[in-house]
Amino acid sequence: MTTTNAAPAAAPGEQARVLTLRVNGIEQRGIAGPGTTLLEFLREELGLTGSKRGCDLGECGCCSVLVDGRPMLSCLLLAADVAGSEITTIEGIARGETLHPLQQAMVDEGAIQCGFCTPAMVINGVDLFNRTASPSRDEIKACVSATVCRCTGYNRIEQAFVTTAERLSGKGGAR
Amino acid sequence: MSSLNIVGRPVPQIDSRDKVLGRARFTDDIRLHHPLEVAILRSPHASARIVAVDTSRAAALPGVRGIVTGADFRHTFGVLVISKDEPAIARERVRYIGEPVAAVAAETADLAAAALALIEIRYEVTDTCLDPRAGLKPVAEPLHPGLGRDNNLHKQVDQHYGDVGAGLAAAPVVVEKRFTFAPVTHAFTEPHATQVAVDGRGNLTVYSATQVPHYLHMAMAEVLEIPEHRIRIIKPHLGGGFGGKSDPFPHEMIAAKLALVTGRNVRVNFSREEVFISNHGRHPTTMTMKLGYDPQQGVTAIDADIVIDGGAYGSFGVVTTYYNGILLQGPYRLDNLHFRTRRVYTNKPMCGAMRGHGGVNARFAAEVLLDMALVQAGVDPCQGRIDMIHRPNTLLSGGFRITSVGLKGGLEEAMRRSGWRDKYGRLPYGKGVGVACGFYISGSAAHIHRNNRPSSTVRLTLEFDGTVTVYSGAADIGQGIDTILAMMAAEVLGIGLDQVKVVVADTQLTPVDLGSYSSRVTFMAGNAARNAAISMRRLLVAAACRLLELPEPAWEKPEPPGDFFRQGRRRPDYSSDYLGPNPDYDSDGFRLANGQVTQVASGRSVPFLEAVRRALDEPGILQTFGTYRSPKLGGTFKGAAAGLSPSYSFTAFIVEVTVDPETGFVKVDRATCAHDCGTVLNPLAVQGQIEGCIHMGLGQALMEEVVHYDGVVQNASFLEYKIPSAFEQPEVVLVPTPSDETEGPFGAKEGGEGPLAPIIPAIANAIYDAVGVRLTEVPMRPDRVLAALRKAGAA
Secondary structure: EEEEOOOOOOOOOOOEEEEEEEEOOOOEEEEOOOOHHHHHHHHHHOOOOOOEEEEEEOOOOOOEEEOEEEEEEEOOOOOHOOOOOEEOOOOOOOOEEOOOHHHHHHHOOOOOOOOHHHHHHHHHHHHHHHOOEEEOOOHHHHOOOOOOOOOOOHHHHHHHHHHHOOOOOOOOOOO | OOOOOOOOOOOOOOOOHHHHOOOOHHHHHHHOOOEEEEEEEEEOOOOOOOOEEHHHHHHHHOEEEEEEEHHHHOOOEEEEEEEEEEOOOOOEEOOOOEEEEEEEEEEEHHHHHHHHHHEEEEEEEOOOOOOHHOOOOOOOOOOOOOOOOOOOEEEEEEEEEHHHHHHHHHHOEEEEEEOOOOEHHHHHHHHOOOEEEEEOOOOOEEOOOOOOOOOOOOHHHOOOOOOOOHHHEOEEOOOOOOOOOOOOOHHHHHHHHHHHHHHOOEEEOOHHHHHOOOOOEOOEEEEEEEEEEEEOOOOEEEEEEEEEEEEEOOOHHHHHHHHHHHHHHHHEEEOOOEEEEEEEEEOOOOOOOOOOOOOHHHHHHHHHHHHHHHHHHHHOHHHHHOEEOOHHHHHHHHEEOOOOHHHHHHHHHHEEEEOOHHHHOOOOOEEEEEEEEEEEEEEOOOOOOOOOOEEEEEEEOOOOOEEEEEOOOOOOOOOOHHHHHHHHHHHHHOOOHEEEEEEEEEEEOOOOEEEOOOHHHHEEEEHHHHHHHHHHHHHHHHHHHHHHOOOOOOOOOOOOOOOOOOOOOOOOOOOOOOOOOOOOOOOOOEEEEOOOOEEOOOOOEEHHHHHHHHHHHOOOOOOEEEEEEEEEEOOOOOOOOOOOOOEEEEEEEEEEEEEEOOOOOOEEEEEEEEEEEOOOOOOOHHHHHHHHHHHHHHHHHHHOOOOEEOOOOOOOOOOOOOOOOOOOOOOEEEOOOOOOOOOOHHHHHEOOOOHHHHHHHHHHHHHHHEEEEEOEEEEHHHHHHHHHHHHHHHH
């Protein structure tokens, strides 16, 4: 049997145009085609590489960003579709050098190994803590499960969430 | 030795802040000047001859800058010197679906993809070999005819220690079963990625997501046929490896070649599907194992016949072939062992090293059989195991030198903490507890490339501001070796972690470390860093002595230890640069702490910074070196070097499960782990490694399986290849398991791989305690649990 790999050539160079998105509090411009995802736009056009490309299929969660305050998978969103929305990436979470309490707890609790899922864990966690200061264990597990982590077994990450809740409520604080 | 300042404290990884801020740069986060995008055309056939390759239409596409095919590479490569059998791009034939057959570099990713569609390759499809059993019989066309065989056998190892026949004959209890293990894969979150920068002199800077920068360096020079000095390998932050990035890879060769031929920077980044279809996961395995047990003596013999499915190429497979058998020598006394392992080439993605490499599947079989034997003999499964654990400082019949063993106390403590005696055999139907143990190497004593070099080398420089910089080729893959290196220097020099910088994994700047595999870096690079710091400490003490007008202490080389070897055994051969295991570096009467260098006896001191300047002012530059070299170990027979390690970790797990007899669903509720990694250098890191091992072991035990059909990976995505989530991860209880290790840095051993293997049989044994069935097929999916229950019910 003989087979060949012949297939029609795709038409490269789709119509691209300048797109302005509000990212981390400021208007930022880049070039986007009709098929450019938000993740591509953030990483390739704006150089915001904190959002990670782990699968491009909405399965690993590593590309999570906040869109109008809600966590979304930026690999499944078209950049052009979120014009007018407020986008927050991991680069926009800390206030200057002051980490978000969850970021600090992730560091303190050893919740970070390779760090590839870390930005998305933080993004989803920030959303959780915006909704409740004292999430239940199941709420934490559900939140953490939005992102694939292969290093930690999730135990230390969950602990970071618990510690964050304790610190936010004024309990604990000391390890 | 005086008390420790940093070692033993919970230290967050030194780069955690970068990671949590999204600033840590992984390979694909690096921004080169106008890189070309690389796309790889992959074989749609599992087995075919390549009859013709026509790239002319693709080359004519505007924006396409370079195309490479198999004709552009003369040399094959492989991580092991003994099986360099993989081409960067398939040349005359393809051996698995997804094998690279051509690659394009173009101005945009869309253009590169469009160009791939214009490449015409004519194949002549040939017979596939997908079943390793079939591959052991004569085949019309072996995958690798160069081996001169009429079948697809890659490697056979057949080893005897002691007298297995006599051991089995004398055993009151003999158990035997056949086990099968599905392929599983690393499933790291960061896809493979490589970027290559080329300068005007044709020098390449290769940024790659690799666990083995040094091996990549050597392989790339050979494959590209350019000298090593023209290649600089840099490993940026790396998003998980687990063994899956521990080979040199075709895409790395392809990217570098395209950079050379185009004179442009290039970038390649895998899709998740590409990661799955070219994964180097754990070998699918079938094994028949027989185990003899005598309550008075313990395990009297093990006889194992093992077939592992290697896939298309060698990778680490020869090592896997050995490890499947030789790692049965622990953690229990075993004088009579025979195993035969055969690795067979098949038309599937190659299998290689994965966390717990080679020791995981055979460990399952041994621990399940041992459990059966203990139950038959009426011996408590925990106590029976405790009675057989290797004693410290023994030499095994296969030549392994066992140094420290803390497992006995650890398992006893795990029994107490888990409530074993109240639970084993006493929980209601559907609930059960199970135990299993394991051991693992702390780095391979033998080099892949035979030479007399150290395993790890570190350079340490002193700066005028009183800080130091550690230069090491070790590859941090998330396990935290960068932090360990900094801890070693800080501890020895009595300074803070913020006074230590690390420059790592850059073949231009850092001395050689062999890489992050075989659980070696903390042990070996840690020792090297520690030794470099000890030498630096001596320079500083000498400078302080000059300032204080004191005589320099006389530093003597310690005598190599050896008295713990049994009479008549040969001693290890310590080389001349051996500083001794954990030299007692502050026995010189000085203390470096709190910014002072102090002579303890007199109380006289100088500020640390003054000693630094005194040491540095005259030479203007100061550096020290540290090395780690394993003692020479083992016998001289063929294969004697496999599995030799300067020390071994030991692990025990007690797990509690709930089995739903209606659905067959197994939930692991609690895992109590005793892991002997010697001194716990960094509790946060060790805890993270053990919990990560539990996650990965749990996945292999209950759900993970790369499904192949007709050579196609059927579940090449995270949606279809299920790994445990936070909901499946059990509560974890870690119990202290101290041991008196002399060889590791500050007495440390490995903690990143050993804990993976025993959790899987511990789950199987707990299922038996819960519902009375023995599962021999892994993963222990609900349908298999149900089938076993039905079979047991029918019997």
